Amino acid sequence: MILEVKNGYFGYTKDNNLLQDICFTLGEKEIMTVLGQNGIGKTTILKCVTGILKWRQGQTLINGKSMGSSREASKQISIGYVPQAQGLSFPYTVRELVIMGRARHIGLFSVPSGKDKKIADQAIDEVGIRSIRDKLCTQLSGGQLQLVFIARALASEPKVLVLDEPESHLDFRNQFMIINLIMRLVRERGLSCIINTHYPEHALRLSDTTLLLGQNSYLFGRTKEIITEKRVEEYFGIKAKILPVSYKGEEIKAFVVLDNT
């Protein structure tokens, strides 16, 4: 077990908790998905885990050690955060942006060293974007930009990678590419991952565990036990079928939406 959240509470307004009593654990080389409707707190959970937001109550434990509620937490444990790909204020080049992933390793009055550049270049190669290394980030497609953000997170040499809807806004070819990349990184780098997603079939395909967020409750457990037709109806108000499709001796789960309830 590498990361654990104990009794996490968070709310944006004083007398209202968006997240209540959140508990989950993430093992080494495990992928966890977070599912739920829009506005239910998926992104908020990720921000609390990474230390961008402070838990109102409760805490995140790394390797059994409390990181307190300090925002400095993310500094020591190396959680790589991949935000939803959005526009940038300045058209930095891909390489410049990836090097910024080294920030926690670079002193306040320093500039990136040769070693920082090397690690950033390795991250660029790892996600396969060497050919666009000197392009401006404002000239990239959505899929390319997502890869750049992943490379930036990798450049910080994280143990845990946290991705906020990495495959949203992408066409299905690029969605598949991102999912494959995440699985490869977990396999090759030994990373653990927490991923927000809107797609139950992606969760079924890549994750070991799932946190299903509802209005006043949530479920956490093995993905196959969490994402069932009954639960989807309960949490999303959607009648759906989960159908097995076999391919190359493997069983892939297809998710078909039938009707709303």
Next chain:
Amino acid sequence: MICKQKNLKFVWLAMLLILAGTFFGSLFGGRYFISPGEVGKILIAGLLGGEQDSIAASVVWNLRLPRTLLNALVGAGLAVAGASFQGVFKNPLVSPDVLGVSSGAAFGAAFGILLSGVNQLATVLALVFGILSVFMTYTLSKLRGESSTLSLVLSGMIISAVFSALISLIKYVADPYDKLPAITYWLMGSFANSSYSNLKLVGVPILLGIVVLLLLRWRINILSLGDEEAYSLGVNPVRTRLVIIVMATFITAACVTVTGVIGWVGLVIPHICRMLVGEDHKSLLPAACIVGAIFMIIVDMIARTATAAEIPIGILTALVGAPFFAILFKTSKGAWQ
């Protein structure tokens, strides 16, 4: 806009050479022409400590050298402050006086001139009110209970508007034959009062500000991504940003104090530098230093030589800066969002 490594080295070399050229050029160019050879002799003789009583030596040592040094310092300071502000406010269209420092300092100077004419009091009041205005802006933005960039910029607009109105009030009550022209002239900006004592007064704050900002230059990249991403990259942006804002404001206040309001430099120079060396603040800030100094030396040379009477430099920087900005606006296309 992306230059290869080799071309970049050439760009840096060219910038430094042009800076050296304009600096030396401004020592012999002017209404009182001194040949380059003679300037060289005067400078060497002066450095060796020899006594010189020629008019030329006096012009070079007592008029042109302090003035050119002040040109370079103010140009570099305003450009670096502008580039830093643009970075931390995540907005390439922000200028160094965004927090109301220019209006505050201008009010202080106008008030000082109203009280006792153009003298040391006006300078001190300019510095005091410049810093006070930023403090007011900061407090006002805090009143909303959040420290977002937007509330800071809006507060800056409010404080600016108040001080602008107060300046108008002072102009309205000022003696129209004596004080009013002095105030108006000061507001348009000028290096005419350059002296070593002025240089000493503002040299330290401007240099200190420039050095701190240059040291923090790579951090500005991280701040320009926004608070959430900064936290996610393991950087606490709040204190660093405050230091950068204070330093950039300090520079701006010091510049306004000795030269009056010189607009456009802090806005336009960083953009020229982005075209030359790219967006990375690691190279952008040093480049802004050099190009800002070059720009100010050249414009001031025009200001003091184009006509028999000196042209206020604020007018020239606006006349040069605004059209240039218009061209940039048209050609840069998608780069700005």
